Amino acid sequence: MRNIFFCALLFLILGGCQSSEKLMGTVLVTHVNVVDVESGKVIPDQNVLIQDDTILDIRSADGNVNYSANRVIQAEGKFIIPGLWDMHAHPDDPEVWRMHPKQEEKDRLMPLFVVNGVTGIRDMGGDIKLVQRWRKLYEDGALLAPKIFAAGPLLDGPNPMWDGSVGINSPEYAKQVVDSLIAEGIDFLKIYSLLPRETYLAVSSYANEIGFPFVGHVPYTVPPSEAAETGMKSQEHLLEILKECADTPSQEFMQSLEAVDDRIGRSNQLNDFRLNTFKTSKADSLYGIFKKYNIWHCPTLSMWYKNAWYEEELSKDSDLVDYLPPYLRAYWTPEHNDHLQNRDRADYIDIKKRLYRLYLEMVKAMNEKEVLFLAGTDVGANPLCHPGVGVHNELEAFTHAGLSPAEALKTATLNPALFFDIQEKYGTVSMGKMADLVLLNENPLEDINNVREINLVIRDGQVIDATEIGNIKNSIKMENAYPWKG
Numbered sequence: 001m002r003n004i005f006f007c008a009l010l011f012l013i014l015g016g017c018q019s020s021e022k023l024m025g026t027v028l029v030t031h032v033n034v035v036d037v038e039s040g041k042v043i044p045d046q047n048v049l050i051q052d053d054t055i056l057d058i059r060s061a062d063g064n065v066n067y068s069a070n071r072v073i074q075a076e077g078k079f080i081i082p083g084l085w086d087m088h089a090h091p092d093d094p095e096v097w098r099m100h101p102k103q104e105e106k107d108r109l110m111p112l113f114v115v116n117g118v119t120g121i122r123d124m125g126g127d128i129k130l131v132q133r134w135r136k137l138y139e140d141g142a143l144l145a146p147k148i149f150a151a152g153p154l155l156d157g158p159n160p161m162w163d164g165s166v167g168i169n170s171p172e173y174a175k176q177v178v179d180s181l182i183a184e185g186i187d188f189l190k191i192y193s194l195l196p197r198e199t200y201l202a203v204s205s206y207a208n209e210i211g212f213p214f215v216g217h218v219p220y221t222v223p224p225s226e227a228a229e230t231g232m233k234s235q236e237h238l239l240e241i242l243k244e245c246a247d248t249p250s251q252e253f254m255q256s257l258e259a260v261d262d263r264i265g266r267s268n269q270l271n272d273f274r275l276n277t278f279k280t281s282k283a284d285s286l287y288g289i290f291k292k293y294n295i296w297h298c299p300t301l302s303m304w305y306k307n308a309w310y311e312e313e314l315s316k317d318s319d320l321v322d323y324l325p326p327y328l329r330a331y332w333t334p335e336h337n338d339h340l341q342n343r344d345r346a347d348y349i350d351i352k353k354r355l356y357r358l359y360l361e362m363v364k365a366m367n368e369k370e371v372l373f374l375a376g377t378d379v380g381a382n383p384l385c386h387p388g389v390g391v392h393n394e395l396e397a398f399t400h401a402g403l404s405p406a407e408a409l410k411t412a413t414l415n416p417a418l419f420f421d422i423q424e425k426y427g428t429v430s431m432g433k434m435a436d437l438v439l440l441n442e443n444p445l446e447d448i449n450n451v452r453e454i455n456l457v458i459r460d461g462q463v464i465d466a467t468e469i470g471n472i473k474n475s476i477k478m479e480n481a482y483p484w485k486g
């Protein structure tokens with residue numbers, strides 16, 4: 001107490017006899033409302049000073065400070081948030097390789113993240129060499145790109161679902177595969193659905209032994225509770241939760257399914273059975289396990305939504321589609337897309353919509369149990385999961401599941417930083433952290449859709465203002481304005 005008193009006294013004496021303090025930086029944002037994503041509160045009327053790529057100083061704008069900065073941004077009435085992260089992205093989705101995308105077409109996805117406020121992504125499966133190329137192009141100032149953490153290829157079973165995956169034939173190869181991928185420079189391992197149980201256990205135990213993170217699809221043969229107990233750091237898309245929390249179908253039921261001759265009909269009936277027998281009591285104890293083991297969940301709600309309501313969403317998103325490279329414009333149609341088959345079957349679409357409504361309930365209940373969430377879009381093969389804008393859609397979907405705007409905003413800012421253990425440098429608007437920032441015209445804590453109202457983006461201290469954002473978007477649109485040729 002005495003110390004505090006002494007400091008206050010010293011401050012008054014010094015303040016009284018000093019002229020105004022001088023502060024120098026490269027960029028000064030004045031009179032801005034700082035969104036503190038940690039407390040979910042706004043700190044009004046602040047001056048934020050940036051030096052190169054770092055936030056040098058933040059203080060009340062009414063202080064007696066003499067600023068000198070190369071660039072001053074008047075931000076009265078605006079709101080500043082940390083740069084957003086897309087924690088489930090596939091800018092080089094192997095599922096789309098069949099469309100023969102050109103490298104420069106994939107490159108053009110990168111700036112679309114940044115101009116929409118997404119300054120970091122977790123690449124959940126693709127060519128690691130391409131990610132290394134993007135990082136290099138960014139460092140050389142040749143391409144506006146987000147920061148990228150990457151999985152490299154998917155780890156799948158002996159007959160992988162998609163091109164480009166590593167199919168592991170036997171548990172005995174687990175160590176060799178993991179070591180070789182780490183040597184290639186991946187940041188974490190991505191487990192995939194068809195990985196056989198014994199191989200999953202071999203991979204997870206070796207990864208735990210060497211302390212290397214692994215995330216991904218809970219495999220078909222592993223319940224989510226066991227994936228959590230064996231340390232899968234994040235689980236994607238809420239996969240397999242319904243199966244673990246529903247009744248186990250009887251042998252008679254499974255035999256009756258075999259008699260149904262179409263695959264979609266069988267899958268519909270099985271999902272219908274599980275939806276009807278889903279037990280919230282089982283789910284609650286499962287969510288308790290997620291909480292106990294600090295397992296992150298990346299539900300990609302907006303992906304499920306776009307899949308279920310594709311036709312309606314396609315007409316709403318018609319302007320956004322123009323920014324896509326031709327191979328993606330083509331792949332996001334029922335003519336080519338694996339996820340858009342059977343759109344003429346009402347029973348199939350009905351099941352997708354029922355699943356989505358259950359996913360919202362799952363996320364709500366998990367949030368009440370304080371399970372940790374990450375915002376991910378699944379941009380890539382999945383239709384209408386747009387680069388950048390997909391994160392805004394995901395945050396909106398989180399609020400439909402009952403998260404407050406502040407809780408939703410955390411899933412794309414502070415939580416990704418905590419997930420990667422880079423909170424010293426990322427995740428909040430704080431002194432000493434990287435200047436990856438987004439200036440919004442309206443308060444995102446009042447309505448999460450205000451993250452769409454982007455005034456400018458700051459990436460590593462470099463300002464991309466409204467004019468530049470407009471120019472970048474226009475040029476991407478023009479460069480992409482030709483028909484797809486397979």
Ligand SMILES: [Zn+2]
Pocket residue numbers: 088090124378
């Ligand atoms: Zn994915």
